[in-house]
Amino acid sequence: MSRSLLSFSAEFNxxxxxxxxxxxxxxxxxxxxxxxxxxxxxxxxxxxxTVYVNTRRLTHINMTAFNCIAEILSSACKADxxxxxxxxxxxxxxxxxxLFRTLASDEPNLLVEIYDSAFYPGQTFVEDESFIPILxxxxxxxxxxxxxxxxxxxxRDGLAIADICCGIGDFATLIxxxxxxxxxxxxxxxxxxxxxxxxxxxxxxxxxxxxxYGDASQMLLADNQxxxxxxxxxxxxxxxxxxxxxxxYRICKPGGRVYITNEKNSHCLGEPHSESIRWTxxxxxxxxxxxxxxxxxxxxxxxLLTDAGFDAIQVETFMVTNLDGDPRDFANMIEAWENVYAxxxxxxxxxxxxxxxxxxxxxxxxxxxALHPKGYAGWPIWAASGRKPY
Amino acid sequence: xxxxxxxxxxxxxxDMAALTLDAALFACEFRLxxxxxxxxxxxxxxxxxDPARYANFSSLLANEIxxxxxxxxxxxxxxxxxLLKSDACVRMKVGFPLDKHGRDSWSAPAISSGSEGQQxxxxxxxxxxxxxxxxxxxxxxxxxxxxxxxxxxxxxxH
Numbered sequence: 001m002s003r004s005l006l007s008f009s010a011e012f013n014x015x016x017x018x019x020x021x022x023x024x025x026x027x028x029x030x031x032x033x034x035x036x037x038x039x040x041x042x043x044x045x046x047x048x049x050t051v052y053v054n055t056r057r058l059t060h061i062n063m064t065a066f067n068c069i070a071e072i073l074s075s076a077c078k079a080d081x082x083x084x085x086x087x088x089x090x091x092x093x094x095x096x097x098x099l100f101r102t103l104a105s106d107e108p109n110l111l112v113e114i115y116d117s118a119f120y121p122g123q124t125f126v127e128d129e130s131f132i133p134i135l136x137x138x139x140x141x142x143x144x145x146x147x148x149x150x151x152x153x154x155x156r157d158g159l160a161i162a163d164i165c166c167g168i169g170d171f172a173t174l175i176x177x178x179x180x181x182x183x184x185x186x187x188x189x190x191x192x193x194x195x196x197x198x199x200x201x202x203x204x205x206x207x208x209x210x211x212x213y214g215d216a217s218q219m220l221l222a223d224n225q226x227x228x229x230x231x232x233x234x235x236x237x238x239x240x241x242x243x244x245x246x247x248x249y250r251i252c253k254p255g256g257r258v259y260i261t262n263e264k265n266s267h268c269l270g271e272p273h274s275e276s277i278r279w280t281x282x283x284x285x286x287x288x289x290x291x292x293x294x295x296x297x298x299x300x301x302x303x304l305l306t307d308a309g310f311d312a313i314q315v316e317t318f319m320v321t322n323l324d325g326d327p328r329d330f331a332n333m334i335e336a337w338e339n340v341y342a343x344x345x346x347x348x349x350x351x352x353x354x355x356x357x358x359x360x361x362x363x364x365x366x367x368x369x370a371l372h373p374k375g376y377a378g379w380p381i382w383a384a385s386g387r388k389p390y
Numbered sequence: 391x392x393x394x395x396x397x398x399x400x401x402x403x404x405d406m407a408a409l410t411l412d413a414a415l416f417a418c419e420f421r422l423x424x425x426x427x428x429x430x431x432x433x434x435x436x437x438x439x440d441p442a443r444y445a446n447f448s449s450l451l452a453n454e455i456x457x458x459x460x461x462x463x464x465x466x467x468x469x470x471x472x473l474l475k476s477d478a479c480v481r482m483k484v485g486f487p488l489d490k491h492g493r494d495s496w497s498a499p500a501i502s503s504g505s506e507g508q509q510x511x512x513x514x515x516x517x518x519x520x521x522x523x524x525x526x527x528x529x530x531x532x533x534x535x536x537x538x539x540x541x542x543x544x545x546x547x548h
Contacts, residue, residue, distance in 0.1 A: 024424075026423075026424055026453065028420040059446065060446075060449065060450070060453070061450065062453055062454060062457060063454055063457075063513035063514075063516075063517065064457075067513070092443070093446065094443060094444075094446070094447040095446075095447050095450045095521055098520045098521055098522070099450070099517065099520050099521065101520070102516065102520045185442065187442070198439075210440075210441050210442065211439075211440065212440050212441065212442040212443055213440055213443055214442065214443065219442075220442050220443060220445070220446040221442055222428065222432075
């Protein structure tokens, strides 16, 4: 509730050739729209083919702002009927498409489209249903370590907690059962994952978890709401982790903590066949990098949190291994990784069959190491948290 | 205003929240519009499966109602914000006193005959139609108007 009413922006993105509107656009008078209006007008005038007006991160608007934008768009449509103006909206912002469609009915060269892809580079992989088994197994294996780690990072009973990028909600369910929060919100951008999460929570009789469909880089949540904010294995799949951290910081209360976990995939290890395993996980890091994701982020956690404005930063590492419970769980996780990384991502990158065969072999060797009676297999994770200053 | 929707009877509603402010205090600070709209929308959202997202959805119209009250309210009296809940919807009511200019523009014939853009509530009506939220106005008393929006909980954000 403490946000500025004029915390909005209008900018032109040269790479995507689009006008980006974002933030909370609730001016009292149209004069307060002057600089944003100028950006929109100038960039519409400068383009004669198709111009995109991206409103996916415009979370609030009032009619003063809307009418101002409508007038500019309408004039631009009439000035050049050959030019197409596409207003890009998101299904996260439920009012956006219906409101902007009121303009399209009067202007044949103005279109409104809902884009729910490309929120972050790995979205098509991560939000695929085939990723659900990976998430479920990973949480089962990491919880054994994190339950204790979370306490050392300040999580305790009776806090307001947000789990951002909650995936299938299993971590939130564990938090609910073990830490009895006063409020627990879980946000994700995958509708399928959220449906699964709601179903699982209902099966366990957990009715008070607030699941919300949202964009982690522009959340529909007020400032300073939560004592403890978690974001696990997710910063590493955004191309702009700083943007995400800024949002995590914003929703965290002063004095509260933001807790993140990230990997360093090239440090995955196993014996026997350590060389094959090491080669494959080096390639995993490069593969993710190709799609603008950084699965080597773990050791960078301290810098990321510091740059985002946090203090009292804590960092620790833990290694999930085949000796944590049933080795078959570890093996299942590796097999799921192989299916997505070698079966989908490498294929999408256009890797040749010989490469993919060798790439797969490292995963198979990792599975072998996990299941071998004398073998050892590990997956290192960095857990870090920072306090939002008072 | 949006067609087939039939509003629940008043007896089906239960009080959710009420806020009363001095009209002069309210009218002197535009920032209060956003604060009050977000406060009310957060409460409206609590009745929905996805509270945060429905709060954002409802805050658009709630804010426009509150801003309309800000622009129309007379200098004396009080402004009342009320939320009432039935099984199917949340009703938001904002009642406020009018000044002389307001009394003319909010009279029933002016509202029913004027074009949307010229009415005090023109923008609000357009927004309500776009979002599928039912709106009504009660200006039966001389110096006071009440704006009413009904947020149907199973619709709006799917």
